[in-house]
Amino acid sequence: MADFDKDNNRLLIKLVFYGPALSGKTTNLTALHDLLAPQYKGDMMILETRNDRTLFFDLLPLGFHAPSGLLIKIKLYTVPGQVAHDTTRKAVLSRADGIVFVADSQLNQVINNAESFQNLEENASKVGIDFNCVPLVVQFNKRDLAGILSVEDIRARWKSTPWPVIFAEALNRKGVIETLSALLENVYPKLDASYQLNAQHNLTKDAFVGQIIDRIH
Numbered sequence: 001m002a003d004f005d006k007d008n009n010r011l012l013i014k015l016v017f018y019g020p021a022l023s024g025k026t027t028n029l030t031a032l033h034d035l036l037a038p039q040y041k042g043d044m045m046i047l048e049t050r051n052d053r054t055l056f057f058d059l060l061p062l063g064f065h066a067p068s069g070l071l072i073k074i075k076l077y078t079v080p081g082q083v084a085h086d087t088t089r090k091a092v093l094s095r096a097d098g099i100v101f102v103a104d105s106q107l108n109q110v111i112n113n114a115e116s117f118q119n120l121e122e123n124a125s126k127v128g129i130d131f132n133c134v135p136l137v138v139q140f141n142k143r144d145l146a147g148i149l150s151v152e153d154i155r156a157r158w159k160s161t162p163w164p165v166i167f168a169e170a171l172n173r174k175g176v177i178e179t180l181s182a183l184l185e186n187v188y189p190k191l192d193a194s195y196q197l198n199a200q201h202n203l204t205k206d207a208f209v210g211q212i213i214d215r216i217h
Contacts, residue, residue, distance in 0.1 A: 012074075017076070017079070018079050018102070020113060023104040023116075027171055029055050030055075037215060043061075055077070055078045056076060058073060058075055059076055068200065072203075078092075086123070094128075098183045100183055103139065104140075105143055105148040105154075136163045139167075180212075
């Protein structure tokens with residue numbers, strides 16, 4: 001649940017990139033950081049763990065204001081992909097307002113993707129997140145490599161699920177903006193229900209998404 005600071009009229013939103021090791025979570029965050037105009041970049045912070053790392057940064061360090069004056073800030077996080085760092089994964093996932101599951105498109109990673117997605121579902125429950133309600137986007141990354149699942153196969157496997165599926169080449173900065181935009185589209189309704197963004201703060205979904213995406217090029 002977003003962190004609402006009533007005294008300072010500030011809403012802090014936490015978005016987490018989850019997935020198996022080496023699927024491209026870090027590459028997604030690095031790409032978004034690089035695409036932001038310099039005046040909109042927060043410092044990239046790295047928490048090193050053995051054989052893995054957690055990255056996070058303020059998407060817009062100064063945030064943006066709704067017409068009412070409400071300050072909205074967004075933090076992006078990755079979780080470590082290594083199984084050994086499951087405690088860290090739970091800590092990072094805690095209180096997430098939205099999740100991107102970054103899957104590896106390579107044929108030899110199908111089992112790793114499935115195990116990581118199951119781990120996400122289990123950890124969400126452990127930290128008090130309702131997995132059936134949390135805004136979630138699935139990104140199939142590494143579309144530029146050989147030996148990958150076809151688009152048709154992926155869509156067939158995921159068509160019965162409620163989550164948007166985005167195809168990406170994060171290393172080439174393709175699909176990363178689309179992934180974030182899809183997540184923000186899904187995050188807004190829950191934030192609006194909790195904090196009346198439209199009714200009390202005159203912030204529509206289009207304006208909410210636009211304030212963020214328009215600053216990434």
